[in-house]
Amino acid sequence: MKLYGLIGYPLGHSFSKQYFAEKFAREGISDCFYEAFPISAIDQFPSLIRDNPNLKGLNVTIPYKEQVLQFVTQVTPEVKAIGAANCIKIEGEQLTAFNTDVIGFEQSFRQLLQPHHKKALVLGTGGSSKAVQYVLQKLGIQFLLVTRQEDRGPGYINYDIIDEQIMQSYLVVINCSPAGMSPNNHTCPHLPYQFINSQHYLYDLVYKPAKTLFLQKGEERGAQIQNGYKMLILQAEASWEIWNNT
Numbered sequence: 001m002k003l004y005g006l007i008g009y010p011l012g013h014s015f016s017k018q019y020f021a022e023k024f025a026r027e028g029i030s031d032c033f034y035e036a037f038p039i040s041a042i043d044q045f046p047s048l049i050r051d052n053p054n055l056k057g058l059n060v061t062i063p064y065k066e067q068v069l070q071f072v073t074q075v076t077p078e079v080k081a082i083g084a085a086n087c088i089k090i091e092g093e094q095l096t097a098f099n100t101d102v103i104g105f106e107q108s109f110r111q112l113l114q115p116h117h118k119k120a121l122v123l124g125t126g127g128s129s130k131a132v133q134y135v136l137q138k139l140g141i142q143f144l145l146v147t148r149q150e151d152r153g154p155g156y157i158n159y160d161i162i163d164e165q166i167m168q169s170y171l172v173v174i175n176c177s178p179a180g181m182s183p184n185n186h187t188c189p190h191l192p193y194q195f196i197n198s199q200h201y202l203y204d205l206v207y208k209p210a211k212t213l214f215l216q217k218g219e220e221r222g223a224q225i226q227n228g229y230k231m232l233i234l235q236a237e238a239s240w241e242i243w244n245n246t
Contacts, residue, residue, distance in 0.1 A: 003054040004034045004243065007045065007068070008061035011038040015207070016059055019236055042067040049090070057243035058088040059236070062178075065127030072097040082134050084127035087239045098242055101131035104235030109135065109174075109203060112224045117172045117201050121146050121162070123189050124176035128205055132174055144170065146189075159190045167195035173218075175204040180212035188213035198222035207232055 006016045020034035037048055042064050049055060049071075060068050065084040069075065072088060072095040079085045085097035120136055120143040122129055129145070136143045145156045157166075173196075179189045191214075196202070202218035205228040215225040 001054055002032045002056045003052060004032065004057045004059075005037050005052075005055065006034075006059045006061060007037045007039055007048070007064055009038050009040050009063065011036045011061070015232060016061075016236065019233075020240075023240075039064075042070075045071050049095075055090050057090060057239065059239055060086045060088065062126070062128075069097060071095065078102050078134065082127075082130040084130045086127070086131075086235065087242055089242055098239075099131055099134075100235040100238035100242070101128055101231070102134055103238040104231035104233070105132055105205075106135045106138070107234050108226065108228075108230035110139075111230075112201055112203075112226055113139075114201070114224075116199060118142065119170040120144075120172035120174055121166075121170045122174050122176060123179075126176065129176035132176055132205075141172065143172075162192060164192065164195045167192060167200075171199050172201045172203070175202075175206065175212075175214050178206070180204065180209075180214050181206045182208045185209050186213065188217065193217040193221065196221040196223050200224070202226075204228060205231065 004020065017034055017036045024032055039045065039048060045068060065086055069085060074094065074096040076098050078099045079097045082099055085099050087098040087100045089096045118141060120141050122132055122143050123146045125145055125147055133143065146159055147156055148159060150158060175189055177189060179187050196218050200218060200223035202215055202223050202225045204212050204215050206212050207228040210227055215227060219225050
């Protein structure tokens with residue numbers, strides 16, 4: 001039996017276990033199982049590996065995409081550049097960290113990208129945000145990181161200073177924060193939504209609900225919108241390929 005799983009805390013919002021259970025049933029894969037491992041602290045990671053000798057691969061979600069790197073033996077160039085991983089391949093004592101968020105985000109993000117989308121506001125600075133930043137750099141899209149903290153230095157701005165001029169210059173807005181995630185459906189990032197128009201492209205890494213308040217506000221003003229569901233599917237399939245690539 002081959003065991004795969006997901007670590008994070010909490011894991012109530014994750015779709016991974018259901019997705020892989022359905023995949024295994026659909027594709028007739030009978031010798032593989034996928035479990036959720038909600039560990040409350042990253043120092044529980046070594047015992048998780050030790051207690052589950054059949055583990056061949058793990059996905060990693062909030063809040064451990066950066067913290068888990070202290071326990072791996074090898075990282076890909078993407079992980080080294082980003083400083084965060086969401087996929088681990090386990091081969092005996094060797095644990096290799098990958099970032100399939102990069103694959104999932106790039107492939108899904110490009111679907112609605114237009115030539116005038118040259119600058120982006122990236123909301124949030126966590127592990128997923130770092131994967132988004134990596135892809136934007138690859139695509140040659142300038143970006144600013146938006147944070148609630150003051151005086152983070154060059155490349156960062158506070159939500160409170162975003163005005164009409166900034167919104168008209170930065171036509172891509174990517175939400176990498178948990179704002180709007182179920183059950184907090186009534187929340188959204190603090191932005192001057194009145195300045196959004198049909199030239200804008202709003203991308204939300206949140207996938208539940210399917211249309212967050214952030215996306216609703218953009219759609220009402222004619223913007224192109226996309227949630228994080230396609231990204232999740234693409235990164236999950238990329239993880240599966242990594243785990244089974246001998």
